[in-house]
Amino acid sequence: MALETEKEVLGLSEVTIRFAGDSGDGMQLTGSQFSDTTALVGNDLGTLPDYPAEIRAPAGTLYGVSGFQLHFSSSDVHTPGDTPDVLVAMNPAALKINLKDLKEGGMIIANSDSFDAKNLKMAGYEKNPLEDDSLSRYKLVSIPITSLTGNALQDSGLSMKEITRCKNFFTLGLTYWLFNRPLEPTLNWIETKFSKNQAIADANAKVLKAGYYFGENTELFTTRYTVEPARLPKGIYRNVSGNEAIALGFVAASQRSGLPLFLGSYPITPASDILHYLSGYKNYGVKTFQAEDEIAGIASAIGASYGGSLAITTTSGPGMALKTEAMGLAVMTELPLVIINIQRGGPSTGLPTKTEQADLFQAVYGRNGESPIPVLATSTPSDCFYMSLEAARIAIKYMTPVILLSDGYIANGSEPWRIPHVDELPEIDVHFWEKKEGFAPYLRDENLARPWVKIGTPGLEHRIGGLEKAHITGNVSYDPDNHDFMVRMRAAKVKKIEDDIPGLEVQHEQEGELLVLGWGGTYGAITEAVLKLRAQGKKVSQAHLKYLFPFQKNLGEALKRFKKILIPEINLGQLSTIIRSEFLIAPISYTKVKGLPFKSSEIQNKILEVLGGGNGK
Amino acid sequence: MALETEKEVLGLSEVTIRFAGDSGDGMQLTGSQFSDTTALVGNDLGTLPDYPAEIRAPAGTLYGVSGFQLHFSSSDVHTPGDTPDVLVAMNPAALKINLKDLKEGGMIIANSDSFDAKNLKMAGYEKNPLEDDSLSRYKLVSIPITSLTGNALQDSGLSMKEITRCKNFFTLGLTYWLFNRPLEPTLNWIETKFSKNQAIADANAKVLKAGYYFGENTELFTTRYTVEPARLPKGIYRNVSGNEAIALGFVAASQRSGLPLFLGSYPITPASDILHYLSGYKNYGVKTFQAEDEIAGIASAIGASYGGSLAITTTSGPGMALKTEAMGLAVMTELPLVIINIQRGGPSTGLPTKTEQADLFQAVYGRNGESPIPVLATSTPSDCFYMSLEAARIAIKYMTPVILLSDGYIANGSEPWRIPHVDELPEIDVHFWEKKEGFAPYLRDENLARPWVKIGTPGLEHRIGGLEKAHITGNVSYDPDNHDFMVRMRAAKVKKIEDDIPGLEVQHEQEGELLVLGWGGTYGAITEAVLKLRAQGKKVSQAHLKYLFPFQKNLGEALKRFKKILIPEINLGQLSTIIRSEFLIAPISYTKVKGLPFKSSEIQNKILEVLGGGNGK
Amino acid sequence: MANNIDTPEVKYTAKDFTSDQDVRWCPGCGDYSILAQVQRTFPDIGVKKEKIVFVSGIGCSSRFPYYMNTYGFHGIHGRAAAIATGLKIARPDLSVWVATGDGDLMSIGGNHFIHTCRKNVDLKILLFNNRIYGLTKGQYSPTSEKGKITKSTPFGSVDYPFNPLSLALGAEASFVARTLDRDPKHLQEMIKRAAQHRGTAFLEIYQNCNIFNDGAFSILTEKETKADNVLVLEQGKPMVFGKENDKGIKLDGFTPVIIDLKEGKNSVNDCLVHDEKDPDPIRAFILAHMTDREGMPTPIGVLRQVSKETYDAGVERQIKYVTEKKGEGTLDKLLFNDSTWEAN
Amino acid sequence: MANNIDTPEVKYTAKDFTSDQDVRWCPGCGDYSILAQVQRTFPDIGVKKEKIVFVSGIGCSSRFPYYMNTYGFHGIHGRAAAIATGLKIARPDLSVWVATGDGDLMSIGGNHFIHTCRKNVDLKILLFNNRIYGLTKGQYSPTSEKGKITKSTPFGSVDYPFNPLSLALGAEASFVARTLDRDPKHLQEMIKRAAQHRGTAFLEIYQNCNIFNDGAFSILTEKETKADNVLVLEQGKPMVFGKENDKGIKLDGFTPVIIDLKEGKNSVNDCLVHDEKDPDPIRAFILAHMTDREGMPTPIGVLRQVSKETYDAGVERQIKYVTEKKGEGTLDKLLFNDSTWEAN
Ligand SMILES: Cc1ncc(C[n+]2csc(CCOP(=O)(O)OP(=O)(O)O)c2C)c(N)n1
Ligand SMILES: Cc1ncc(C[n+]2csc(CCOP(=O)(O)OP(=O)(O)O)c2C)c(N)n1
Ligand code: SF4
Ligand code: SF4
Ligand SMILES: [Mg+2]
Ligand SMILES: [Mg+2]
Secondary structure, rough: OOOOOEEEEEEEEEEEEEEEEEOOOOHHHHHHHHHHHHHHOOOOEEEEEOOOOOOOOOOOOOOOEEEEEEEEEOOOOOOOOOOEEEOOOOOOOHHHHHHOOOOOOOEEEEEHOOOHHHHHHHOOOOOOOOOOOOOOOOOOEEEHHHHHHHHHHHHHHHOHHHHHOOOHHHHHHHHHHHHOOOHHHHHHHHHHHHOOHHHHHHHHHHHHHHHHHHHHHOOOOOOEEEEOOOOOEEEEEEEEEEEHHHHHHHHHHHHOOOOOOEEOOOOOOHHHHHHHHHOOHHHHHOOOOOOOHHHHHHHHHHHHHHHOOOOEEEEOHHHHHHHHHHHHHHHHHHEEEEEEEEEOOOOOOHHHHHHHHOOOOHHHHOOOOOOOOOOOOOOOOOOOHOOOOOOOHHHHHHOOEEEEEEEEEHHHOEEEEEEHHHHOOOOOOOOOOOOOOOOOEEOOOOOOOOOOEEOOOOOOOOOOEOOOOOOOOOOOOOHHHHHHHHHHHHHHHHHHHHHOOOOOOEEOOOOEEEEEEEEEHHHHHHHHHHHHHHOOOOEEEEEEEEEEEEEOOHHHHHHHHHHHEEEOOOOHHHHHHHHHHHOOOOOOOEEEOOOOOHHHHHHHHHHHEEEEEOOOO | OOOOOOOOOEEOOOOEEEEEEEOOHHHHHHHHHHHHHHOOOOEEEEEEEEEOOOOOOOOOOOOOOEEEEEEEOOOOOOOOOOOOOOOEEOOHHHHHHHHHOOOOOOOOEEEEEHHOHHHHHOOOOOOOOEEEOOOOEEEEEEOOOOHHHHHHOOOOOOHHHHHHHHHHHHHHHHHHHHOOOHHHHHHHHHHHHOOOOOOOHEEEEEHHHHHHHHHHHHOOOOEEEEEEEOOOOOOEEEEEEEEHHHHHHHHHHHHHHHHOOOEEEHHHHHHHHHHHOOOOOHHHOOOOEOOOOHHHHHHHHHHHHHHHEEEEEEHHHHHHHHHHHHHHHHHHHOOOOEEEEEOOOOOOOOEOOOOOOOHOOOOOHHHOOOOOEEEEOOOOOOHHHHHHHHHHHHHHHOOOEEEEEEEEOOOOOOEEEOOOOOHHHHOOOOOEEEOOOOOOOOOOOOOOOOOOOOOOOOOOOOOEEEEOOOOOOOOEEEOHHHHHHHHHHHHHHHHHHHOOOOOOOOOOOOOEEEEEEEEEHHHHHHHHHHHHHOOOOOOOOOEOEEEOOOOOHHHHHHHHHHEEEEEEEEOOOOOHHHHHHOOOOOOOEOOOOOOOOOHHHHHHHHHHHHOOOOOOO | OOOOOOOOOOOOOOHHEEOOEEEEEEEOHHHHHHHHHHHHHHHHOOHHHHHHEEOOOOOOHHHHHEEEEEEEOOOOOOOOHHHHHHHHHHOOOOOEEEEHHHHHHHOOOHHHEEEEEEHHHEEEEEEOOOOOOOOOOOOOOOOOOOOOOOOOOOOOOOOOOHHHHHHHHHOOOOOEEEEOOOHHHHHHHHHHHHHHHOOEEEEEEOOOOOOOOOOOOOHHHHHHHHHHEEOOOOOOOOOOOOOOEEEEEEEEEEEEEEEEOOOOOOOOOOOOOOOOOOOOHHHHHHOOOOHHOHHHEEEEEEEOOOOOOHHHHHHHHHHHHHHHHHHHOOHHHOOOOOOOOEEE | OOOOOOOOOOOOOOOHHEOOOOOOOOOOOOOOHHHHHHHHHHHHHOHHHEEEEEEEEOOOOHHHHHOOOOEEOOOOOOOOHHHHHHHHHHHHOOOEEEEOOOOOOHHHHHHHHHHHHEEEEEOEEEEEOOEEOOOOEEEOOOOOOOOEEOOOOOOOOOEEEEEEEHHHHHOOOOEEEEEEEOOOHHHHHHHHHHHOOOOOOOEEEEEOOOOOOOOOHHHHOHHHHHHEEEEOOOOOOOOOOOOOEEEEEEEEEEEEEEEEOOOOOOHHOOOOOOOOOOOOOHHHHHHOOHHHHOOOOOEEEEEEOOOOOOOOHHHHHHHHHHHHHOOOOHHHHHHHHHHHEOOO
């Protein structure tokens, strides 16, 4: 619904906006609503929620500031944007923390009501920046959002506390107007969300509109902006976050394999949402078990897998550490299981709400004994859906635990996703062993996988466990030669998966001066950097790893064709280390461990530095 | 006490003997008594206990066989010996399992009483091998040990069951005679061990002598053997096992540092003995806490470390896995702590009583987040003492957790050890921060270590924990730049340790065709192999790593000086992988994962293969 | 017993439950008797062999599944209850049994144990309590008496033991019982009772480790002392024991005391009458703590048996309810939510 | 309270226990009151500030140590009791406190909790029970009521909650008490009582999480409903409650029932008299389970306080004994055992 208006409407190709305020100000909600609506109008987009580990840190404090950045465009979007064009600052602390990122000449929308002495002091401002000319380099629009919200709800009969809680909807309405977005999606959302409390629903709706019309009627804005829909491939789209896509991916895997889905999990940021989503899918036969701890989470999943379910367990770093021993059991019993690690800042409790890629070593090497487990990684929110299906496929086909790595940035970020048609999805076929003749629990098929037996099959009663198994019979065996054989057999089975996965695709030239090699959540920033530099005529290629162990067969070949390999990672160079040992080459490791994704500009600069004077030709 | 005797006495330079029988036959005790006595008479020696995971597997079964091999010599001993000269077989199963290893023409001492139909059948013998000529290639001495023991104890008043239990002392006495060893040490041991039960003490002593005199008087033996004392460096010696040496090492570290020793541990094979030894040292102020699980084991140690103790935790693979999360906490809180992993066969429960080196990856890489921990490894039983002191020194000086790796072979094996004089041991100096001025919990000293405060110091009250810490103040910090700084700071601190450890010493030529590089328990087998080949004129050098992370500074240099590097490991090549990534060279990885140490002959053959025709010149 | 009762056509014998693996326990170990009684009883519990699963942790006792010719899972130390919980939730049609030791269940596995009791997951837990760590060669366990001298406590342990029944009751277990390895009949009866119960059935079995803790329970098992030291609980019956049933238990306040039934002063009618069905856990708690006082007999039998919805049944109920309410999910319903848009 | 009483020269004020960190809990969180009462009470427990340590796990509640100006350790999730146990064994001279939540202590930390109670380690455990996972934004916890609708249980939880007091008693805790964040006086008194106890002192504090589980305890804290729903336990006093102290508790068998003290039929003399010192845990267990029945009041106060040797004291005793017996160890004694020989 784009209202008639006399105001000038300026078309933009892309916009980056950041909403910032107290953790109590509802900025995450404002941001996600803006994203969903923006997706609906057909822009491509990328998001970056960024909030503190505290639930509601005291109002006005610097560490209590919560932010949500959103980048939307009429063409492809790969990142949440490096520098916002618009900063919405609900209080002084939010302004203080976020101003440094704002684009030169960018717009600041500030809630002037909250710029009182107390808040200014807490944010460390001597003078009120809205009143001195310190912000002259920006387009400053200061609006008494709190009082305007109050006015709008004067006779709503709500308490003052409830009223002020609505103010983020004013901000949302205002920005909807400013960027010419419809109100309906949010109005509908409000209706269902607050169906239990009509008064609140009405208030929020009212304030949303108030914000919208305020933009319409005030003189503060002379122009509003529109961003044309992106020319996305034909199809039906929805907005999806990484964690939601993982939940959808495994329900899809359950449907495609005909196996009931079992999740054993213990809540932990930033993985908990997968548990939340899946526990809503009871009518898909999904069973979610909130265990007493992470060990019970994976142990219950192993039990469910032995019982014939598609079993998964979700966690983050510290929980991953606790699951280590049980992963070894899954390796020894050769049961299908997917272990999902949504990486966060470490070590230890570290930075629970921030993103990082520092659990790669742990995934590939972090177990006692020779304990090989395939490791996959997602690269974008929507990619989470497909990698989940792939992880399930490999686990079932090879009777092995599989580790799927994601991270906080992918998990909480969202993007438009073209919903695939059912027939685009891989069949996952499952063969439970049924016939009594010739059965032995540690027989091997052509994939070196052992038979999976559905408990309840008469005549196939058998025992498995964590002690070394005799080849074929699966009996406990301390025989030296058998142990050596089985250790190598388990390794060979996992290695064999390389024959069953797509080869690595190098983007752009297949050889030359520089290849930027990434994995996981750095995909967007690398892609944007590479495209921008190529647009400037630089020759630089890109490849992104989704299979970390085993590697794709053609990886070594692909790397050899480039003079230099640049590997950006949000850790101290873990992939680089593995590449070094695997291929005896020395990639250039570019690392940043700040709990934040790379900015594409950072990667661009690094590429330019690596290319030196030359432009890769 | 070497009796007068008319029998011919043959001098030998070295002997390897293996005692084998049911897990109920007391072979481990027999072996360790023989070792202690043999040490006492001044031979150098090496041992290899090898027993099943079951406590007393049913008598007569093949998997129930327990063995103890002992290699003693008048010159240096590096291994328990490849092929026994003498095999003591207490039953058919023991013969069946062990015969293949016996040297051509070696001696078999068999307990003929146990070669009855039932036992023969269980061992899978059609005919009695003592009676057909199937053993003609060996010196077979078959003796009715059970009945002879019975006769000796006719009027002891003991039950039949008790009497048969004594039969291993007959065997021991007999072999004492055969190899001319004194009875006193064992007689004394019996007195103290069975002080509570004089009847049993007397019986064992009686049977021991009976065995000895049987050898003396029977016609079965025409010769007895003597092995002259080894020319060991001047000094006072004792026999020590790896686990005992670790216990002694940390008590020594406690005495040298003046810090009380705290062990938090949960029993697990093959690490439990360290807990057993240390719990006997109460009068050294040692506190041992048998925790409810491994997590509580390390968590309690972290608490004790915060309280100012020298804190350690001991375990093996599966327990190590469980400690992973808490190790991260120790990294973040930067507290001194030594984590001792006595490696065993994996993955999962694997082969609990067998040896392996497959936890190196886990030690170096196996944690969530960037979580650097120094990793040290022991190489022989007596080396365990010194590496324990070294681990404690590094932990305290650098305020860091340290992982000390040993393995089942080192842990249970024993060797003569020249007891150092107190002043040969390093001082470990400890500086608790005491002054209030200028204190901050995350200050850094010249070693990048933070201050250690003894709780109870007035005015220094402070808080630490697992969330990221602000540099210096140690306050909780989510600041992006601080996180990046601290991640690199923790890494730099651990790297810095390389400046404070002895450089790597290469044995023999410092450059040339081939360097055999080892770590951990392979030391003896490699040394013997290298020495034997050099005696044959082959040019091959040797180096052994005790510092796995960080490496010694000169390692890269040392490796570059050799055309080929051979790395034998009891895993699938874990050190090789790390060497590859660190130095971008391709060592030759030689692996065997059978739950057993390398035989030096296996390594000799591999070296010859690598040298090809040439002899290293 | 499985939720969907699923009785075999043919009548099994003990042999049907005997696997082809030789039993590797020490000669004389109490575990043999437990294995034998389970194999003898299972033909009578009315569950098809292929629907039975034994899950265990690590320990001598945890080798149990290998010897049962049913499905079996030898897990990792302490995690049997957690593995079994996942299995039971995924497969409510199975009869899931846990074989575990006092170290496995009470030490490292304590948390999974109390949570299983709390959730009332339909598992039968057989605790082989020998008050020692057998497989690791004789360290003290959380059920070892204070002052116990073992390899890891050469001067005696300084901690108080758990009372497993008390802990289970504190965690709201719905079935709590105790028996003895050396009393085959009673052991068999208790196994049957556990099999019949829906919900967490916790059966503590005093088991002799003749290698590392020999005779720990001899006064309860030896002919001469048994009668005067064991109180056999029977539903609805007065608590009487002693060689000539000459002793009774009555309550003095909340404290059970022994009364003499011979010298006329007290009669059977003065004895406390056993009521395992009491909805309150108090009576059972009193019995569990009877041995806190010197000289009191050790109660064996079912201390408590009450019925409440099991966790796994609750999960099924909820899935059924939601599915009826929302209709069965399909991939299209799943992927195409109500905020999609079309690009063309 | 520390074993070696170690009283400060100067009298502290609450301010002395306030650290320089700003408190980061949500406005209105019950944790603020707990912090305030601890800071107000500590000047009276007679322990030097530098001898006090707060250990915690992870959770909103576990941020507690940062705000106390004593030594403090913010551990990892569920391990506070284990860390504190090691610290207390190593340093029996310290007063070691554990601040923890219902997820931290009852879910992932359950095993360490019951073992701490069993061993009677001299720790004071403050359980901030808000019946929810706060820090992870509102999943149900092991103390959440059955049917609870949360992020992880959108259709209601299907498991029964723990009764933390019952669990502690089942694990043989020597001090078991309960109080309310909104009753500062009582909370202060309970903190003092915990401080005085030698051994594991378990104090459950009902705490309101106004963001994810607001009002969970309101009927116990709101003026109108409090008096009729809370039973304040006082040693040696009859159990009386109600707006005009018009209700009493008496036992019918083992089941507590409410009697009306107004309508003459019953008098205070018919009421059960509270005895926290009863060596048997039965009375306390009855009180812990009082709320199993609809309509019964929630008891607050000390349910149980008995004295027995603490684990850490036992360790000291043994070290003293062995050292006296064997003499203090020296390096020479250690290394030169009795089977050495000389080579020259
Ligand atoms: C994670 C882990 N920790 C420790 C061990 C070593 N371990 C094996 S069994 C056992 C205890 C056995 O005692 P219990 O459960 O009572 O069984 P029992 O042998 O007495 O029947 C221990 C500590 C292990 N296998 N895994
Ligand atoms: C090993 C591990 N698992 C899970 C988490 C995530 N986590 C942090 S706090 C918490 C539960 C908090 O609940 P509670 O203990 O009741 O504390 P509250 O926030 O309610 O005060 C969880 C699951 C973690 N930090 N570490
Ligand atoms: S050690 Fe003890 S428990 Fe284990 S098998 Fe032997 S007798 Fe049985
Ligand atoms: S989330 Fe709840 S418990 Fe946590 S600080 Fe906020 S109000 Fe308190
Ligand atoms: Mg046991
Ligand atoms: Mg809570």
